[in-house]
Amino acid sequence: MGRSGRDVRQARGSRAATLEPVSYRIQLSEESSGGLKAELYAICKVTSQLVQGAPRATPSFREIYTDTGQRQIKFTLRDDSVVLEPGILSYAHGRLKFEVIQQQAGQGGGFLGRAMRSAGTGESAYGTRVTGTGEVWTEPTHKHFVFANMESGDSMLVDDKAYYAAQGSLRLSTHQHARVQGAVSGNGLMQPRLDGRGLLIIESPVSVHEIEMLDVPAGDTVTVDGDMMLMYTATMNPRLGPLVRGLRNSLRSGEGFVYTLDGPGQVFLTPTHVAPGSLA
Template sequence: MHGYDEQVSYRIKLSEESSSGLRAELYAICKVTSQLIQGVAGAEPSFREVYTDTGQRQIRFVLNQDSVVLEPGILSYACGALQFEVVQQQQGNFFQRAARSSGGGESAFGTRVTGSGEVWTEPTRKHFVFGTMSPGDSMLIDDRAYYAAQGSLKMSIHTHARVQGVLSGNGLMQPRLDGAGLFVIESPVSVHEVEVLDVQPGHTVTLDGDMMLMYSASMNPRIGPLVRGLRNSARSGEGLVYTLQGPGQVFLTPTAVAVGSLA
C-alpha cells in the first residue's frame, strides 16, 4: 500500500509551500517512456525512464489537523481522515469560476476540507502561484485568479468605493483575503514571470489593469487617463490606466499581455 508521502512515477514535484498544518505542492504531469541503453560489449542492456513534460499541472494539499477552502469543481480525489462541507459565505463574499458563465462573477459557496490527509486537484494547463500571509495582511486578487485558501484566512468581497473601479480590468468588486495563512491563485504565466513591485509611501505605480494579478489592500486604486485632457489622452495612445498609491506590493504579469507565458 502507498503512504501519503509516496508519489506515483508520472508526477514530478516542482515546488511546495507550508503554513501551520497545511502544505501545498505543485506537480508536473509527465509522460514516462523506457529507453534502451546498450552497454559495453558483452554487458547486459538496461533501460532508463525518460520523462517528458505534458504541460499539465496538479496540486496536492496535505493537511495535518487543518483545513483548506477550495474553489468548487477543482477536486480530483482525496484520502485520509477528512470531512467535507459546502460552506456558504455570508453577504456574497466568495468568488468562483462556475458563476462567471452566468455573468455574475460571484458565488456564495465553497468546499471546505478539514482534518488530516491529502487532497488532489484536477489536472490543468494553468500556472499557479503559492503565497503566505502574515497576521494583519490583506490582499486584493484578480477575480479570475482565486483557487484555494487555508481555512484560517478570511475571504470576502472588496467593493471599490469609486465609480472608476467599474472601468478597471478587475471590475467593481474583487476577492479579498485577510489574516494569516496559505493561499493559491491561478496565473496566466509561470511564477518565474510574476514581477513584484514594492511601492513606497507617497509613490504610485501606473499600469494596464489586465496585467495585475494581486495587490495589497492598503493601496488606493483609481483609474483614469494617463495625462489630463481629452486631446493629450488621445495623443498618448494609452487610454485609461490603473494607478495604485503606496505603500504596498503589486504583483504583475507583464509577459501575459503580449505573448502569453514563456514557460
C-alpha cells in the same frame, strides 16, 4: 526537475527497444503552514527504454522524462482546512469533510470565486472548503502557480481570475471598488480579499520568475493596465478609471481604464503576459 535529468544516451553499437510512454508526476516545490502542505508537481511523459549493452549482459531499463507543461497541486491536510476555487478538485482521500461556501454578491465576510467573474450581476459565488486529515489533488492545468505564506496582519487583494486556494485560517471576503467605472474595465467591481495568517496559492499566467514586485513608498503612485495586475496589498487605495480625464483625451491616449494605486504597499505584476491569440 530531479529525475528528469536522467536522459538516455544510447552507447554506440547497443540495441534498444522503446515502450509506450506513461504519465508521471515530479515534485517541483512545496510550502507548508500549520497543518497544511501544498506541493506543486510537473506532469511528464515517461518513456521506458530497454537498453542491451555488451553481449550476454543483463538488459536494463532507462527512462526519458519529457515535460508536458501541465502542473498539478497536492494538498496534504493534518487537522486543517483549505478553501478551493470551484471546479478544481480532481480527487481526494482520507478523513475529510467537504462543504460548499456560498456568498451573495456585495456582502462582506464571504468568498469570491470564479463564478463571480461578472461583478454586480447578483449571482452567488461558491467555494469548496475541505477539512480534516488526508490528501487532495487538483486538476491538471497549463497555468503557473505562486505559493505564499501570509503573516498575521497581512491583507491582500487578488485578481478575481488569480485566486486558486487558501488555508482555512485566512479570512476571505470581497472588496468592492468605490468607482462605478471599474465595472466596464474588464476587472469588475469586486475582488477577493484575504486577511490574516496562512498559506495562499495564486494562479498566474506567467512563471513566478516573471512576476515583478513593486515596493511602493508612501507618496508614490502606480498606474497599471488591469490585465497585468496579479495582486497588491490592501494598504494601497485602488482606483479604477480612465488614464486621463475627458472622452476626447481618453481616445487620444489609446488607453482604456487603468488601476491607480497610492503607496505605501506592494504590487505584483505580470508584465510579460501576452493576450490570447498573440503570436508572441
